[in-house]
Amino acid sequence: MIVCTVHQVKKMYGGNEILKNISFEIHEQDRIGIVGQNGSGKTTLFKLLSGVDHPDSGSIAIRKDAEIGYLEQLPEHSENMRVYDVVSSAFQEINEIEHKIQQVNALLSDPEHTHRLDKNLNKLYRLQEEFEELGGYAIESKINGVLAGLGLTQLSHHLFMQLSGGEQTKVGLACLLLKEPELLLLDEPTNHLDIETMNWLEIYLQKYKGSVIIISHDRYFLDKVTSKTIDIEDGECTLYHQSYSGFLKEKENNLLLEFEKYEEQQKKVKKIKESIKQLRDWGARSGNEKFFKRARNMEKALQRIQSMKRPKLERKKAAFEFSVNKRSGQDVAVIKGLNKLIEGRSILSNLELQIRYGEKVALVGKNGSGKTTLLEIIQTLDHSNGNIKLGPSVSIGYLSQSGLTAGSTGTVLDIFRERVPMEEGEARHHLAKFLFYGAAVYRKGNELSGGERTRLRLAQLVYEGFNFLILDEPTNHLDIDSREALEQALEEFNGTILSVSHDRYFMNKLFERTIWLEGGCLESYNGNFDYAIEKRLSK
16 A cells, blocks of 8 residues: 655755655555665755755655654754653553543542532542553663663653753664554664664564655665665666665666667767768759758657767765875784773773774674774873783874864865865865865855764875774764775775774775774674674673
8 A cells, every 4th residue: 555655846946956856655654765875866856855944846645644753853852851751652542542541540539529429430440441451561671672772761850851862863763663653754863873773673573564754865774774775866766676785786787778778879870960961962962852851850760869968977076095004013002901990980991902904894882882982092192001002103093973073163175285285286186086165165164064074084194194094983974885986095095094984885895804802802803794693792
């Protein structure tokens, strides 16, 4: 059964046509991934589907009584509401019935209302029946299950307004999942989630009763959850009956076929044009009108040929290509007996780690396990106790989770040249490789999106020539094209890499060693992420 029909939808912003003639259908229990470059209109489409915004033309028809769940639509909560209260508000109707049951029970225990005993008992029976039909007795179990799955159990009694932005987003996601709307719209749901929580969410969504549409740059997550893919490109959309990996192959094959058709058409057009020219030449020489007539007929035939647009086999991508000024020694970093306390809590305990030249090491662990702390300790050599030794000629290039670490009030051009001294013209040429074109180089650092901040910091790192890259969530905020470009550059990097990441596709493709941080201690696996998971599960 169809849940939603989108028919020839158009949407413009600031004179730019973001979406043009978008059409597709959403069926019951569909699992659809929406992909496309940053700015292609993915979030705009979600706002139209949810009713937050409306199309300029075309129509969106939602099945009668079908509820749509979209994170941005969640109501504001009062300052004194705890996380548990916020999450339980997903069951407003059931909560109201429960409140009425409490009121009737109070009347039944009041001696002054004994004359209405039968009426109140009947009312209580009806309310209890309704409460049971709506699944009221399973609410607490459902809430606790989702809180545990999203890693929110310890925060359940904290005030919602005092949580971080990431934690509030997770609570919002919990509310959405518990409401179980017929159509669930998830925009980057894996942001702020650790790997264990992502695994839980994947299983939850696979079993979800309604339809799910997901915007995500997490290719591993899309492959696990989705069975269809909508690709938005140049304002138009194409539906593929494939998960992300299958879509990639099918799109590539389609593009190659289109390009072959385009080249065949170009050859045909060229041949007709040459024939027209030849006929006109013969007509001019002989004075025979028949040649001119045939030339005119061929021109009409040429006009009837619908000119094909040249298929874009390659989109513009950021051009990451890291240089190394000087090779490091064989031992890059050696850590022995490292301990770290934060606010009296042991984050790292008697930690041992050795990283050698040329290794690409992925650091994995739950949120709050101390991964970022360890990266910061290695690059600053600031620690409580223990021994950290960097090898000879080691130079560290550090990428924090926020991309830029300073200079946010300067322009893109100024921030880049602070770390990479060069003439303005040359700097603009290099920045263009990272998709900062024209006037974009004069934008202020504090106006940049998360992806732009990461790209700008990577642009600096590329030209600074470090031989040991320490990267904290390098694929965060990057679209899929930029992630692929970064992967290729890091694969070719002639140095050493230590990276924290929750991007399992990225880790599987690039890293041949995985170290797992848990309970303040490290466990090393000589393989990629999937290999490490397999070994951990087989213990």
